[in-house]
Amino acid sequence: MTTEPIKLEDAVEFAENPEPRCPCVLLLDTSGSMQGEPIAALSAGLKAFKEDLIKDPLASRRVELAVVIFDSDVKVVQDFVTVDQFEPPELAAQGQTFMGSAIHKALDMIQARKAKYRANGVAYYRPWVFMITDGEPQGEPDSVVQQASQRLKSDEANKRVAFFAVGVESANMSKLAELVVRAPVKLIGLNFVEMFVWLSRSMEKVAQSKTDEQVALPPPGWGTV
């Protein structure tokens, strides 16, 4: 053959589609009972999360993290950012456990983020909410909690979100199981670092296609179902 060979790596150009996104909200209980060792361990876990996730070049471009803390108030301490811009917050513990309002807030944020993706032609993966608590809803009217739980269940049924709950130490696991769809996991000790490394690895696998999503967390090694 007289024609020049084509070197594919140089010749082929890629379509310029926006990077697909995977939104993830961390919903963290910072009520008074978390004071001391638990809150310090949780803060350390967040740092480990960032360190692990940033090692994966695709995940660090695709995963968008937001952090919401709840005690006697619900606060967005980090709005959605990619991992490189994520600054793990130092957490302090105080007050009660406004879990119902916190769930509402997370679902609101997910809804708004998806609308933004759609408006900008960005493809996305199913959003995740990862809630960590050492207690049960406290200090809110029960109706707020029930409403939040119903909304969460309807969002799960309509595949709007995958909502995972993790209980720490004295968490009321049976109450948690009533509120969410997927079986909550009980953290072994204060093994947050291992849990967040697991979460990071799970987010790296997010692009793998899925069949049925109504499943509990896989046996994670850092907790018990």
Add this chain to the structure above:
Amino acid sequence: MQSEAWRVVAASVRGTSHIKSDLPCQDALRWQTARGGWLLAALADGAGSASLAEVGAGIAADRGIEALKAQVECKSQAAADEEWRVGLVAALASARAAVLDAARERKVEARELASTLTLLAVAPGIAVAAQIGDGAALASAPPEALACLTRPMVAEYLNETTFLISESALESAQTVVRRAAWRHASLLCDGLQLLALRLPEGTPHARFFEPLFGFVDRAANPTAASRELSAFLQSQRITERTDDDLSLLLAAYGNWPGSGSARSE
């Protein structure tokens, strides 16, 4: 005198995320030529969450191409479009039944064998294609530009699609019959969609495909060219953009010196 034939360059490689999680390549890509100037091809992409995805994908692609062959052997190319569509759905149904049978034999849930399936049969005057799930089948008849025959099924989430084992799979299947002087054809899996198609419209990105078809037109040795394609799909330029399994089939119809009829391994 040489007669015209299909030259096929194809590769299927394991994605970097599959390597990391110790999963096999869950794509199954098959092709063969058949009398009448036909090229037959099947691509099944196993679901990452399915424990036997590569088994399911293999069965879907094998049975799919077999059933497709039976269709082109019993039909005239001039048969009505509707007749072809019925044949395509029958081929998908046959692949689906084979996967469901395999699930029963192995006593596992059908979803453990979940995969997508794209079927393409193309001859110089006609192209027929069918698809369940994502991925795409494309063809061009110069001077017309390359166009999608089937395109990724748009679901809300990028990684969630319809699978062959889904209840509504056959009703939601895309079936396409187009008549033209086809010279180039391609099949690709969802892992390449973001690189090869402009989304969300799902139109082919010309500067992705043109060099690739140029490469096939010059590939005197399709086996060596397939190895080169495989290396390209594993190159850093690609893996920094996608970590999924990648499959790509490129075919060109022409009068190739020294070409015989070929068949995939």
